[in-house]
Amino acid sequence: MAKDLKTKHLIIISFDAVSSEDVSKLKNLSNFKYLIDNGSLITNVKSVYPTLTYPAHATIMTGLYPKNHGIINNTLNKFSDLNPDWYWYRKYIKGKTLYDLAVEKGLTTASLLWPVSGRSKIKYNLTEIFAPKPWQNQLVMSAMSGSVSYQLDLNKRFGYLRKGLAQPELDNFVHESAKYTISKYKPNLLLIHYTDVDTNRHYHGYDSKEANDALIRHNERLGEIIETLKEANIFEESTIVTLGDHSALDGGYMIRLNSLFRENNLLSVDSKGKITNYKAVAKTCDGSSYVYLKDKNDTETYKKVTEILNNVLKSKDSPIEFILNCEEAEKEGSDPNCSFMVEGSLGYYFIDEALGDFVEKVPENEVGNVSHRTKATHGYHPNKENYNTFFMAYGRGIKKGIEIDGGKLINHGPTLAKLLDLNLGNVDGVSEDRILDL
Structure with missing residues (x-):
């Protein structure tokens, strides 16, 4: 000793x-x-x-x-x-x-x-x-x-x-x-x-x-x-x-970025919702979400994802608070390999499902019974x-x-x-x- x-x-x-x-x-x-x-x-x-x-x-x-x-x-x-x-x-x-x-x-x-x-x-x-x-x-x-x-x-x-x-x-x-x-x-x-x-x-x-x-x-x-x-x-x-x-933080609404990407032909799924191919994909951190491109140098997909995310950000009562690019996310200590980091607004959190509405109120009967259905969560930016x-x-x-x-x-x-x-x-x-x- x-x-x-x-x-x-x-x-x-x-x-x-x-x-x-x-x-x-x-x-x-x-x-x-x-x-x-x-x-x-x-x-x-x-x-x-x-x-x-x-x-x-x-x-x-x-x-x-x-x-x-x-x-x-x-x-x-x-x-x-x-x-x-x-x-x-x-x-x-x-x-x-x-x-x-x-x-x-x-x-x-x-x-x-x-x-x-x-x-x-x-x-x-x-x-x-x-x-x-x-x-x-x-x-x-x-x-x-x-x-x-x-x-x-x-x-x-x-x-x-x-x-x-x-x-x-x-x-x-x-x-x-x-x-x-x-x-x-x-x-x-x-x-x-x-x-x-x-x-x-x-x-x-x-x-x-x-x-x-x-x-x-x-x-x-x-x-x-x-x-x-x-x-x-x-x-x-x-x-x-x-x-x-x-x-x-309490949160009663789920965001499905992958559903939005699927609707915009950026990813495809099978009948069970399993992602089979993608150009861009979201990966939840609950209160925030990474977005990864299959090819980080795919400028066309990057522009398309930027446009999609910015449209959501500008929408009335937006479910997202801010968007970081790769360099900004790295400065915050996050994954330098992501293309974007998306922050959820208060009351919202992200799930990875690619089927279902883009934003959905969490059904009360699913809390504790269905994966990723919660009343409070974390994963947000620490400055909240x-x-x-x-x-x-x-x-x-x-x-x-x-x-x-x-x-x-x-x-x-x-x-x-x-x-x-x-x-x-x-x-x-x-x-x-x-x-x-x-």
């Missing part, structure tokens, strides 16, 4: 879709209040574009924008696939990650459903991976991408708590697994990803009772993590970081109003009583690295030294 660590146990807890606006509620919840009163808090943390879970978590681990770490969306660019695989695996990330460096330093690492960590060198790894295809087996896919014996042990002990991806059961499973991992292995770096709030915001709305109840459950989970650290006699040697990856997230830290190496308004997700990686005396190298962010007591 290296002697120059600022903390012996760094526990990073990602509360998916918990926002900066939620902090006023968290201040009234006992365990979050304890961290805030005795540690440091950063509100209005700007996420990355697109504000999606996988790009954001890769940024937290690398200190890089999506254009530089390579996780430019949640799912892979397989345009003919109605349910493409996600960026599950470490191999997709360009550059160093916090957990790679921790492993290289000889630290004990553990991860519970941390995005984009499949097939990594994390010693105790329950990967976030699911089976989008009917022929895929959930348990087999998980076992092949993580630590087999560790996952079998967790499933044997706590598998009964889970009901597929349903919440709060999934987080209850993750939570019991996290407590067990702390007690048994006392990892130097522990990554935990809870999605209770995110799921409930998607299906019930941003400020729904269900989402607010999930915040209360998160407070209880945080308290139990603290108690488990104390019972393991490592609390005083630990640093607890809780953070969000993005916020969420009231759309930031938070960062909270307590314990070894953290100053007490610091509250900062304004931060950046790209700063988390280098800040966390300093706590373990690691160096991510040349990154887009900078360490938030104002909260560190090193």
